[in-house]
Amino acid sequence: MVKNERWGRPCPDTRDWSIYNERLVRRGELYIALDFLNRWDDLLAEMNAGKCGRPYKYPEPFIVWMACIHIFLLMPYRQMEGFVRKLAEFIPRLTAADYTTLFRRIEQLDLSLKVTPEFLAEDVIIAVDSTAITVTNRGEWMREKWKVRRGWIKVHAMIDVESNQILGLEVTDESVQDDQMFAPLLEQAVQNCGEEHPVYLVLGDGAYDRNEIFNLLEKRGILSGIKTRNDAATHSTGSPYRAECVRDRNRLGGYRMWAQKNNYGMRWKVEGDFSSLKRIFGEGVRATSREGMFREIQMKVNWYNMLIAAVA
Structure with missing residues (x-):
């Protein structure tokens, strides 16, 4: 139906x-x-x-x-x-x-991210986020009963909202904050897009509301679609571009109109990619060493991009 x-x-x-x-x-x-x-x-x-x-x-x-x-x-x-x-x-x-x-x-395989540029738009819109991957199959009862906690690993990714390809990938432990991985992710995404498909807009939630990130976007000539705090200052406090984005949001009448103008609703595409990745390859890893876990995630992401290219 x-x-x-x-x-x-x-x-x-x-x-x-x-x-x-x-x-x-x-x-x-x-x-x-x-x-x-x-x-x-x-x-x-x-x-x-x-x-x-x-x-x-x-x-x-x-x-x-x-x-x-x-x-x-x-x-x-x-x-x-x-x-x-x-x-x-x-x-x-x-x-x-x-x-x-x-x-x-x-x-020994080369695990550098494999991207198919011909499926990218002329102006690429990117969504950024992170997700958790479990490192053990132990259930909640085992964790609560015996107080065993092995944590998880974090997958940080930037995806193209048009083709759903993952353009940037960083794998870390749970202690690394999302905003700390923004710069290397953006560097990978720009490199994988190339000059023929420049990055036009980056969409991200409030975890990326940092002056350094706005300054980096301004330096590269990329528009910001990052959600700012409701009480964010309208004057420069280390990032004139962030203040400009806040004033633009206020002129539009608040978050809803700002989100509509910047296509912020497309940010859910990165959540969809994470969901697809976990449905296909599982929500955990089988490797036991830290390096093995990171390599396993990198292989899964590469094959996910290959699946997308195969059906495009």
């Missing part, structure tokens, strides 16, 4: 469900994306050219595909070896790698 209302407001459903369903079905093709088999020998020759020591036996795309299996199917490394060994019986070109090799090669 089609919903015609959303939160009490008219919301006509204009989505073409046949196209949308096909896009979601196409995501499953990534599980068996074995195009690299046709270039197996050529890829190995390129990787081993001029290499000192033992030559590579498995090309990089194969390791990337195995990382996909590890992340999507939550498959341990020993089971991954058996999975490929059995699959190789049906695909003669495929060669199974032992679990130690898989672990070492996946650990």
